[in-house]
Amino acid sequence: MTPTFFFEKILFNDGIKHNVRILTDTDGTITDIQPNATAALADEHINGITIPGFQNAHSHAFQYAMAGLAEIHDPSHRSDSFWTWRNAMYDLALSISPDDLEAIASMLYAEMLNAGYTNVAEFHYVHHDKDGQKYASLSEMGSRLIAAAQKTGMNITLVPIFYQKGGLGVPAVEGQKRFLSPDMESYLKLLESSKMDALSYKGANIGIGIHSMRGVDPEEIKRISEAGPQDLPFHIHISEQLKEVEDAIAYLGQRPVEWFAEHIKLSDRYHLVHATHLTKNEVLSLAETRANVVLCPTTEGNLGDGIFPLNQYHALNGQWSIGTDSHVSLDPLEELRLLDYGQRLTSHSRMTFAHKTGDSGLFAINQALISGRKAMNDYNETYFKVGSVLNAVTYNLSTPLLASSADSKLLSTLVYSASAKQAICTISRGKIVSKEGHHIHQSELTKGFINVIHALKTRL
Ligand SMILES: [Zn+2]
Incomplete structure (x- = not known):
């Protein structure tokens, strides 16, 4: 089973939409986009403002x-x-x-x-x-x-x-x-x-x-x-x-x-x-x-x-x-x-x-x-569409400036006052690969990286 996603706010080419359900196949390709959906039917509830990766x-x-x-x-x-x-x-x-x-x-x-x-x-x-x-x-x-x-x-x-x-x-x-x-x-x-x-x-x-x-x-x-x-x-x-x-x-x-x-x-x-x-x-x-x-x-x-x-x-x-x-x-x-x-x-x-x-x-x-x-050799200009792979990042809307911003002010507030620290969920190829700033394999990858750097002796 592939998860269905429910997005609180998500950026499309014609603006930010609320309560959107997106379905994908096993490869992460979008198979359906449902606006004005209910959260109850989705497996993953993504709260925040989501934009393309x-x-x-x-x-x-x-x-x-x-x-x-x-x-x-x-x-x-x-x-x-x-x-x-x-x-x-x-x-x-x-x-x-x-x-x-x-x-x-x-x-x-x-x-x-x-x-x-x-x-x-x-x-x-x-x-x-x-x-x-x-x-x-x-x-x-x-x-x-x-x-x-x-x-x-x-x-x-x-x-x-x-x-x-x-x-x-x-x-x-x-x-x-x-x-x-x-x-x-x-x-x-x-x-x-x-x-x-x-x-x-x-x-x-x-x-x-x-x-x-x-x-x-x-x-x-x-x-x-x-x-x-x-x-x-x-x-x-x-x-x-x-x-x-x-x-x-x-x-x-x-x-x-x-x-x-x-x-x-x-x-x-x-x-x-x-x-x-x-x-x-x-x-x-x-x-x-x-x-x-x-x-x-x-x-x-x-x-x-x-x-x-x-x-x-x-x-x-x-x-x-x-x-x-x-x-x-x-x-x-x-x-x-x-x-x-x-x-x-x-x-x-x-x-x-x-x-x-x-x-x-x-x-x-x-x-x-x-x-x-x-x-990347991708000439598709549509943010999210059926037939494209779902790649997205979601920013936390509970921070003071973003929480108090209307949709019309959200993206500029994001670009000019936020940072990667507010990225709370990244979906790549239809799968959540990072949550709350941590990759799903964070500790294992960090360990492997530190071992290599120590062996190279470049940071000693
Ligand atoms: Zn270069």
């Missing part, structure tokens, strides 16, 4: 193990930057085994589910063994991410990453040896192997990914965008750091996004991660082709990347989603707020998310959801 459009699971570690600085060494952080990240990437990765990712995905993310796009580039040799199964490490998702109930879009170079015109360095595919043909074999792995779990699918303009020869990027699979979302880090922009100008005579927009036939299957440093023309080239950007405000802030020109992008109806990237925060509400406040602080205006509906909270949730779903 958040989409985490950019994650590197292994980096969760180092969240917070790069904040201890040597005072005599005053040049800590993205690039020194990257060295620490490489050290970690070189040390983890497939079992380590599975334990770290399982903990991470459980914590994401606790915070209301039900889907993750895993931008995955640690492919080979510690010596840089291929595993017997090419996608061994990726299969561990899928296993972690299945164990925790997370929906995963595994994006195996093509990584080839150390920089524009520069060979890869020793620290990158676990990441590399020498050419497109070799990468496509990895992609195919990942596709086979994804068949083992109904909550898994795949995307196609290029590490960055500095990670793959530009001609190869062009070739794969034309000759590679056309039915998968295409993810790439781009224009995150000023040095990347300078290097691209020196090597290509063009800025990264300028080159990308001119040489790649952009569409809404493209997801450009960060895209921090853009000229007006670059902003226009992304918005007019309906390409998406994936913004990771807490990581971008942590790494000192810069601030994406969101107000300009919005004026051209640009599309964006959010990601937690290095996982210094796992709270979707915090990502949305920080994204907005970066704009407010630099524009001296408070209208970042208010230009369309007037309701900043609703706009932010809607935008992160619709573009986020595309990052």
Whole structure:
């Protein structure tokens, strides 16, 4: 028997509805939605405000193990930057085994589910063994991410990453040896192997990914965008750091996004991660082709990347989603707020998310959801509908501000005054996977995670 759910308040595209019963099949697919229902006939009574599960459009699971570690600085060494952080990240990437990765990712995905993310796009580039040799199964490490998702109930879009170079015109360095595919043909074999792995779990699918303009020869990027699979979302880090922009100008005579927009036939299957440093023309080239950007405000802030020109992008109806990237925060509400406040602080205006509906909270949730779903290869824009899998998060309405808010004020109160702590129930694939901030396997996963971290000795 599959449980029937009764939702006190649930957000549909046309507004918040009360007393809605939702039925699913054994795979978690919605089979019936009954408005104005009675609670008596349901197995699970979900009190609070329920919204669709958040989409985490950019994650590197292994980096969760180092969240917070790069904040201890040597005072005599005053040049800590993205690039020194990257060295620490490489050290970690070189040390983890497939079992380590599975334990770290399982903990991470459980914590994401606790915070209301039900889907993750895993931008995955640690492919080979510690010596840089291929595993017997090419996608061994990726299969561990899928296993972690299945164990925790997370929906995963595994994006195996093509990584080839150390920089524009520069060979890869020793620290990158676990990441590399020498050419497109070799990468496509990895992609195919990942596709086979994804068949083992109904909550898994795949995307196609290029590490960055500095990670793959530009001609190869062009070739794969034309000759590679056309039915998968295409993810790439781009224009995150000023040095990347300078290097691209020196090597290509063009800025990264300028080159990308001119040489790649952009569409809404493209997801450009960060895209921090853009000229007006670059902003226009992304918005007019309906390409998406994936913004990771807490990581971008942590790494000192810069601030994406969101107000300009919005004026051209640009599309964006959010990601937690290095996982210094796992709270979707915090990502949305920080994204907005970066704009407010630099524009001296408070209208970042208010230009369309007037309701900043609703706009932010809607935008992160619709573009986020595309990052997972899901083009469905309906919040809850028959035939779709039930993924949802419920926030507690007994906190003072939410308890006293009318429906019309609820979503903005949520986005601007609440946190993941108020997420009291997460349903993924039609099953309750987290309640009151605790994943159903919380203690077992925590134990496994702590054992791995102690063995790695990175947090001692
Ligand atoms: Zn990233």
